[in-house]
Amino acid sequence: MKKRYKRVLLKKLVSRLNNISLNKKFLLIYIICILIPIISLNLMLYINLSQNMLKEQQARDISAMERICANITKRIDECIGVTYAIRMDNKINSTLENRYDTKRVYLEMYSKYLDQSLSKYLGIFTQINDIRIYTNNDTIVSGGNYFIIDDGIRRTGWYGKLKKSDKSVLIHPAAHEKRILLVKWLRNSIPENPISKFIYMEIDLSFIDSVIESEYLNAAYALKSEGTVIASNGVFKDSQKQYVISHNFSNKAYLSGWNIYILPQNQSRSFFNRALLLVIILALISMIFVTPIIYAVTLSVSSRIKLIADQMKNLGRQKFDIIKGYDSKDEVGILINEFNFMSRKISQLINEVLMAEIQKKNLEIERKQAELNALQSQIEPHYLYNTLNTIRMKCVLKDETDTARIIRHVANMFRRIIRWDNDIITVSEEIEMIKEFLEVQKYRFGDKLNYSINVCEEAANCSIPKMVLQPFVENASIHGVESITYKGNINISVKLENRKIICKIKDNGIGMKEDVRKMVLKSINEDSSEFNNIGIRNVIRRVKFYYDEDYKFSLGSDEKKGTVVILELPNEIKPVLYG
Numbered sequence: 001m002k003k004r005y006k007r008v009l010l011k012k013l014v015s016r017l018n019n020i021s022l023n024k025k026f027l028l029i030y031i032i033c034i035l036i037p038i039i040s041l042n043l044m045l046y047i048n049l050s051q052n053m054l055k056e057q058q059a060r061d062i063s064a065m066e067r068i069c070a071n072i073t074k075r076i077d078e079c080i081g082v083t084y085a086i087r088m089d090n091k092i093n094s095t096l097e098n099r100y101d102t103k104r105v106y107l108e109m110y111s112k113y114l115d116q117s118l119s120k121y122l123g124i125f126t127q128i129n130d131i132r133i134y135t136n137n138d139t140i141v142s143g144g145n146y147f148i149i150d151d152g153i154r155r156t157g158w159y160g161k162l163k164k165s166d167k168s169v170l171i172h173p174a175a176h177e178k179r180i181l182l183v184k185w186l187r188n189s190i191p192e193n194p195i196s197k198f199i200y201m202e203i204d205l206s207f208i209d210s211v212i213e214s215e216y217l218n219a220a221y222a223l224k225s226e227g228t229v230i231a232s233n234g235v236f237k238d239s240q241k242q243y244v245i246s247h248n249f250s251n252k253a254y255l256s257g258w259n260i261y262i263l264p265q266n267q268s269r270s271f272f273n274r275a276l277l278l279v280i281i282l283a284l285i286s287m288i289f290v291t292p293i294i295y296a297v298t299l300s301v302s303s304r305i306k307l308i309a310d311q312m313k314n315l316g317r318q319k320f321d322i323i324k325g326y327d328s329k330d331e332v333g334i335l336i337n338e339f340n341f342m343s344r345k346i347s348q349l350i351n352e353v354l355m356a357e358i359q360k361k362n363l364e365i366e367r368k369q370a371e372l373n374a375l376q377s378q379i380e381p382h383y384l385y386n387t388l389n390t391i392r393m394k395c396v397l398k399d400e401t402d403t404a405r406i407i408r409h410v411a412n413m414f415r416r417i418i419r420w421d422n423d424i425i426t427v428s429e430e431i432e433m434i435k436e437f438l439e440v441q442k443y444r445f446g447d448k449l450n451y452s453i454n455v456c457e458e459a460a461n462c463s464i465p466k467m468v469l470q471p472f473v474e475n476a477s478i479h480g481v482e483s484i485t486y487k488g489n490i491n492i493s494v495k496l497e498n499r500k501i502i503c504k505i506k507d508n509g510i511g512m513k514e515d516v517r518k519m520v521l522k523s524i525n526e527d528s529s530e531f532n533n534i535g536i537r538n539v540i541r542r543v544k545f546y547y548d549e550d551y552k553f554s555l556g557s558d559e560k561k562g563t564v565v566i567l568e569l570p571n572e573i574k575p576v577l578y579g
Contacts, residue, residue, distance in 0.1 A: 028297040046279040064215040065247040100139040118145040128202040135197035173230040178205040205231040216264040226257040451490040458496040468537040471535030480509020508562040
């Protein structure tokens, strides 16, 4: 069952492929068997390379991030080290813990111990922007790097955190970006001394720019403390969904809650770009080598197949040209050679058969002409014509003008019949003979018969076979009008349309039944003698001789309503048949 189902599917597929042009088939093969595999393989290669390069980049990023965090931590540790150095400086601590009777005494101690004690660190550690010591000893004078804790300091957020914090060091974001505050309580030389003091250090984080740039050129970054940005270069955005490297500072308790985020704007895409570029180059190389070969093969086959198809169309137009310049040994070349052989053979056979057919038709025409001439000779036409003329003259002498007129029409009609020196006459000549016949019939029937003839000027001089219309007029008179009791009409029209002579004979006679009409047409087409319609069969046979199948004949009839005969002939008769 499965095998049968597969065969049915295969048959349907082949049937559909048979309706597709050869160029489209080659294009389909190119897309399915070459283009898609190349793209798929290169896509898999791109994914594999991207993953490997991404892993390598991630490993490098981790190392770079560790170096960046270590560098930042080192700079902050240096600042913390300065706080420890100040905390261990007994001269600073003891000077700030003493109470002074006068400001002058303090200023003397300030210039002796405190004036340059803090500023020296600013020159050594460039990341330190400012160092201050705040104390609640109200006997000192605020100035330089030493200040009394006032209400403004007490209202700051960092001071409130310092009072509540149990950490030895408090790091708090400053009011300005890329700056942080490092605050640390200083010990008292005498534990029971009520005077308290702390170090206030402002650290400039601008050094982070150069630290990150040394690892990632033009990278976007953001340094956050508990979700608040404390340093960035203004490029990094949280909404960016690109390759972002992050790292925390959990290894330092005083940096807990710190995170740094880096977006390497150039490097983050460089490894993908390199992988993509490599894949594109490989795909292009494959396509450059494969595409011209496929195109050349397609062109080699399709162009010659199209040429054969065009030449086969020419065969239908009786053009038997051979295909030159394609002497190849493949299957298409063999097909071209066989086509050339067939074309020559058909041309030869057609020439032989055509000449034989022409000779056969000429012999047939000569035979029919001989039969017609023999038929005419049997009735002694010259004798009959002379006799009719004698009778007409006697009728004239006796003043029987009507009889003389009819005899003259009969004589003229017979004279036209016996003058058969040319089988081709003009339409006007044929119409004159029909008028002679209708005048005789009108004499027979009296007022029972009327006729009308309408011939356009363009059709009057056209050539047609002799007596090609007269038999139809005779049938309309004898078989159509003679059997009716009412007044009969015969209408004859000849016109020229689109190089066709259209002849129409219509009567209002007795007509015929539909089955009779069909049998008449059948006997005419099959040249049968089943019905007594020799005249019509003879006309159709002669028309076929002169025009082959390039004519139209129609016979319409309704019982007791009349008959219509339409004969459509070409304006030109083939000269080979009568020339």
